[in-house]
Amino acid sequence: MKLAVIPGDGIGPEVVAEGLKVLRGVVPDVETNEYDLGAARWHRTGELLPDSVLRELREHDAILLGAVGDPTVPSGILERGLLLRLRFELDHHVNLRPARLYPGVPGPLAGDKAIDLVVLREGTEGPYVGNGGILRKDTPHEIATEVSLNTYFGVERVVRDAFERAARRPRRHLTLVHKTNVLVHSGQLWSRVVEEVSMEYQDVAVAYCHMDAAMIYLVTDPGRFDVVVTDNLFGDIFTDLAAAVSGGIGLAASGNLDVSRTNPSMFEPVHGSAPDIAGTGTADPTATVLSVALLLDHLGLPEAARRVEAAVAFDLATRQSGSVGRTTAIGDRLAALASS
Amino acid sequence: MKLAVIPGDGIGPEVVAEGLKVLRGVVPDVETNEYDLGAARWHRTGELLPDSVLRELREHDAILLGAVGDPTVPSGILERGLLLRLRFELDHHVNLRPARLYPGVPGPLAGDKAIDLVVLREGTEGPYVGNGGILRKDTPHEIATEVSLNTYFGVERVVRDAFERAARRPRRHLTLVHKTNVLVHSGQLWSRVVEEVSMEYQDVAVAYCHMDAAMIYLVTDPGRFDVVVTDNLFGDIFTDLAAAVSGGIGLAASGNLDVSRTNPSMFEPVHGSAPDIAGTGTADPTATVLSVALLLDHLGLPEAARRVEAAVAFDLATRQSGSVGRTTAIGDRLAALASS
Numbered sequence: 001m002k003l004a005v006i007p008g009d010g011i012g013p014e015v016v017a018e019g020l021k022v023l024r025g026v027v028p029d030v031e032t033n034e035y036d037l038g039a040a041r042w043h044r045t046g047e048l049l050p051d052s053v054l055r056e057l058r059e060h061d062a063i064l065l066g067a068v069g070d071p072t073v074p075s076g077i078l079e080r081g082l083l084l085r086l087r088f089e090l091d092h093h094v095n096l097r098p099a100r101l102y103p104g105v106p107g108p109l110a111g112d113k114a115i116d117l118v119v120l121r122e123g124t125e126g127p128y129v130g131n132g133g134i135l136r137k138d139t140p141h142e143i144a145t146e147v148s149l150n151t152y153f154g155v156e157r158v159v160r161d162a163f164e165r166a167a168r169r170p171r172r173h174l175t176l177v178h179k180t181n182v183l184v185h186s187g188q189l190w191s192r193v194v195e196e197v198s199m200e201y202q203d204v205a206v207a208y209c210h211m212d213a214a215m216i217y218l219v220t221d222p223g224r225f226d227v228v229v230t231d232n233l234f235g236d237i238f239t240d241l242a243a244a245v246s247g248g249i250g251l252a253a254s255g256n257l258d259v260s261r262t263n264p265s266m267f268e269p270v271h272g273s274a275p276d277i278a279g280t281g282t283a284d285p286t287a288t289v290l291s292v293a294l295l296l297d298h299l300g301l302p303e304a305a306r307r308v309e310a311a312v313a314f315d316l317a318t319r320q321s322g323s324v325g326r327t328t329a330i331g332d333r334l335a336a337l338a339s340s
Numbered sequence: 341m342k343l344a345v346i347p348g349d350g351i352g353p354e355v356v357a358e359g360l361k362v363l364r365g366v367v368p369d370v371e372t373n374e375y376d377l378g379a380a381r382w383h384r385t386g387e388l389l390p391d392s393v394l395r396e397l398r399e400h401d402a403i404l405l406g407a408v409g410d411p412t413v414p415s416g417i418l419e420r421g422l423l424l425r426l427r428f429e430l431d432h433h434v435n436l437r438p439a440r441l442y443p444g445v446p447g448p449l450a451g452d453k454a455i456d457l458v459v460l461r462e463g464t465e466g467p468y469v470g471n472g473g474i475l476r477k478d479t480p481h482e483i484a485t486e487v488s489l490n491t492y493f494g495v496e497r498v499v500r501d502a503f504e505r506a507a508r509r510p511r512r513h514l515t516l517v518h519k520t521n522v523l524v525h526s527g528q529l530w531s532r533v534v535e536e537v538s539m540e541y542q543d544v545a546v547a548y549c550h551m552d553a554a555m556i557y558l559v560t561d562p563g564r565f566d567v568v569v570t571d572n573l574f575g576d577i578f579t580d581l582a583a584a585v586s587g588g589i590g591l592a593a594s595g596n597l598d599v600s601r602t603n604p605s606m607f608e609p610v611h612g613s614a615p616d617i618a619g620t621g622t623a624d625p626t627a628t629v630l631s632v633a634l635l636l637d638h639l640g641l642p643e644a645a646r647r648v649e650a651a652v653a654f655d656l657a658t659r660q661s662g663s664v665g666r667t668t669a670i671g672d673r674l675a676a677l678a679s680s
């Protein structure tokens with residue numbers, strides 16, 4: 001396995017080190033190439049993602065990213081110049097984000113709410129394309145537009161992958177989350193594609209949920225969701241809340257997948273670079289380790305993926321309540337569990 | 341006071357009756373005109389909002405709406421043809437939605453989380469304008485767009501009203517919720533306007549929060565929000581979650597305000613017509629009564645508004661846990677409390 005590693009800033013390098021430790025425990029033969037991208041490089045050189053680096057990244061089987069950013073970089077620079085650029089250049093059309101409330105993990109919701117869902121957020125279209133403009137900038141007559149672009153091609157491939165995944169899960173249930181009653185143009189396209197593709201997956205039950213109502217259900221009845229498919233912006237919002245109700249973004253993993261396997265997929269914890277705790281050795285590497293499980297699954301090593309996930313589940317269930325422990329200790333424990 | 345009343349469908353008429361009961365308890369001199377709009381009328385006549393009705397509605401000081409809809413009306417028809425049409429025709433640019441966790445109300449969050457925030461959701465622009473289109477419909481080459489329109493004029497007036505309200509609240513804190521790191525065009529406009537208007541409100545503290553992060557904060561730290569200003573779509577999503585964490589949309593009130601007072605403002609509970617419990621006499625009219633409080637406040641009767649709100653607070657604090665009681669009994673109780 002040839003893996004590109006982007007440790008990034010803040011706690012990024014710390015959690016990535018543990019992710020690699022666990023990965024090497026289950027797949028001994030991993031060749032890694034490290035790429036220095038993120039806030040530090042931008043400060044030093046002004047570069048975000050040089051074309052030569054992008055070319056090299058393409059030569060790998062997958063990419064593991066820690067986290068990028070620090071408070072002194074103006075908002076949007078790294079997001080658009082690095083993170084989103086990678087997603088768009090590498091055609092990461094399925095942004096895969098599972099949310100599971102593991103036994104032993106304290107969630108913010110009262111009562112026992114079982115959560116085990118997976119979101120497929122479209123990753124290359126929607127309001128994220130950067131389409132739009134500003135007219136009469138900085139005047140009292142300014143007009144700003146944002147255009148959400150949705151194509152049959154783009155919607156179909158993520159919806160199809162969502163049905164594929166739903167068909168392989170025990171509940172075989174898929175929910176389209178959108179706001180079709182207001183966003184009629186894109187709403188019609190999404191609804192039509194879900195209906196069409198559902199014909200080929202007769203054993204998958206299909207539901208629809210408005211985005212606003214979905215927020216309510218995530219806190220009152222998250223168990224209703226199994227596989228969720230939605231657009232880029234709704235997915236961004238939905239997955240942060242889904243992570244919050246299942247123990248926090250400290251545990252949330254993600255995969256930016258090119259399902260066609262033309263380009264390497266990229267795996268990253270959903271959390272940021274957490275500069276406030278960087279260097280203290282207290283960052284929780286669990287989200288990165290769970291991202292490694294997604295990576296293994298994507299590369300056709302589902303058994304290794306299950307071992308990593310089981311290690312995390314065991315570790316979370318047996319952690320002393322309140323204490324997370326040191327970054328490296330968690331990595332050691334998870335690596336030992338996963339490779340045992 | 342000349343009030344137009346749109347009872348609507350399902351539990352709409354039931355909760356509106358109690359809202360009016362409470363209103364009449366504090367303002368004896370209310371002239372009401374009832375308008376039959378909603379699913380029932382649409383089924384009967386195919387009409388959604390005849391121009392003549394719209395003209396008559398304009399002749400009132402305010403509008404009180406219960407809820408419209410039933411499961412047999414195709415999604416989007418009433419939303420766009422009636423609810424959104426009213427908001428746009430009557431220039432309801434400030435969609436005011438307070439969220440408060442009243443003492444005695446069980447919320448879905450573990451632990452004691454104080455919630456007392458108010459959202460100003462822009463009501464006449466953004467992705468709600470219906471701008472966009474479909475190309476190559478029903479083919480494998482279909483493209484669908486949604487255009488979010490944001491004008492200085494539209495953003496400034498809701499931001500200004502948000503600062504006005506923040507300046508009158510004890511915490512004097514305002515948060516802009518957006519996704520400025522991705523939606524750069526509209527994001528720049530919103531950020532610029534907040535910055536500009538903030539100069540005139542030096543004693544209001546200003547914060548910014550990404551929409552996705554805001555979802556996390558609403559379940560982990562909702563106390564950080566005081567006044568929130570945001571666009572039409574983010575506001576739709578934010579307010580449903582804010583309602584969910586403060587006891588449910590059964591308690592959530594809203595005002596669709598034309599702050600310039602050129603057109604009558606409209607007040608409505610956030611919940612729907614709940615056909616499943618319609619006619620059982622068990623609908624909770626509290627959200628409608630709280631909407632009446634917003635109405636009183638908007639019409640320059642802040643003391644009457646405070647009395648209605650205090651009645652609700654007292655009632656919620658002293659309700660027997662679990663039992664909501666009958667619709668009419670709650671209305672009687674609230675009317676008696678508010679007028680005492």
Ligand SMILES: CC(C)[C@H](C(=O)O)[C@@H](O)C(=O)O
Pocket residue numbers: 079080083084236270521522552
């Ligand atoms: C950093 C930002 C551009 C990104 C997004 O909006 O997709 C983040 O919020 C995420 O969810 O991965």
Ligand SMILES: CC(C)[C@H](C(=O)O)[C@@H](O)C(=O)O
Pocket residue numbers: 181182212419420423424576610
């Ligand atoms: C019914 C629908 C059009 C409406 C909206 O999206 O604004 C509702 O969700 C609301 O929040 O009032």
